[in-house]
Amino acid sequence: MSQEQLAQVMTMSGFTMHQTTVAKLESGKRPLRIAEFYAIADILDVPLLALLANRVGDDIRNDAPSPIHEIEEELSELMYKRADIMERLTVWLKVRTAVEEAASFSVHDLRHVAATLAIGAGADVKLVQQMLGDKDATETLNTYAALWDDRIDEVAKRVEKRRARALKKAAKQQPEDEA
Numbered sequence: 001m002s003q004e005q006l007a008q009v010m011t012m013s014g015f016t017m018h019q020t021t022v023a024k025l026e027s028g029k030r031p032l033r034i035a036e037f038y039a040i041a042d043i044l045d046v047p048l049l050a051l052l053a054n055r056v057g058d059d060i061r062n063d064a065p066s067p068i069h070e071i072e073e074e075l076s077e078l079m080y081k082r083a084d085i086m087e088r089l090t091v092w093l094k095v096r097t098a099v100e101e102a103a104s105f106s107v108h109d110l111r112h113v114a115a116t117l118a119i120g121a122g123a124d125v126k127l128v129q130q131m132l133g134d135k136d137a138t139e140t141l142n143t144y145a146a147l148w149d150d151r152i153d154e155v156a157k158r159v160e161k162r163r164a165r166a167l168k169k170a171a172k173q174q175p176e177d178e179a
Contacts, residue, residue: 010039111132115132
């Protein structure tokens with residue numbers, strides 16, 4: 001594959017690249033980003049290990065675990081996530097273009113809308129935290145705590161109903177001489 005062809009395929013893969021960029025990468029005058037590294041290995045259909053060892057075409061043992069294998073697996077996972085994010089972003093950008101009301105919303109705004117709707121539908125803090133991928137529930141509470149305040153009357157009524165039922169049940173169970 002020529003430098004020009006590689007540059008074209010890289011550009012189609014989302015990496016803006018020209019033939020001169022590929023030449024600089026080959027000569028070591030420009031650093032290779034991790035995502036570009038993974039994409040080039042994929043385009044050339046060679047294992048990452050082969051590129052790391054600069055031995056494209058040589059037989060490289062893939063059965064022995066090594067730090068390079070771990071790095072390769074992590075890179076693979078990151079690239080999968082990147083592709084998923086890019087796909088979702090593409091869909092969102094199409095919606096923003098097609099729906100006038102959505103033109104001013106960012107993806108981050110949608111995250112807040114989703115959290116608000118989930119809380120309004122009765123989701124607890126742990127569920128919202130998992131849904132949003134927040135590090136912990138504290139982060140979620142710090143952002144959305146005020147939304148749960150709207151439900152305090154509802155919770156108080158439920159607690160009062162349960163308390164009344166428990167008192168009624170306890171009164172029925174008491175022997176008549178104690179009453």
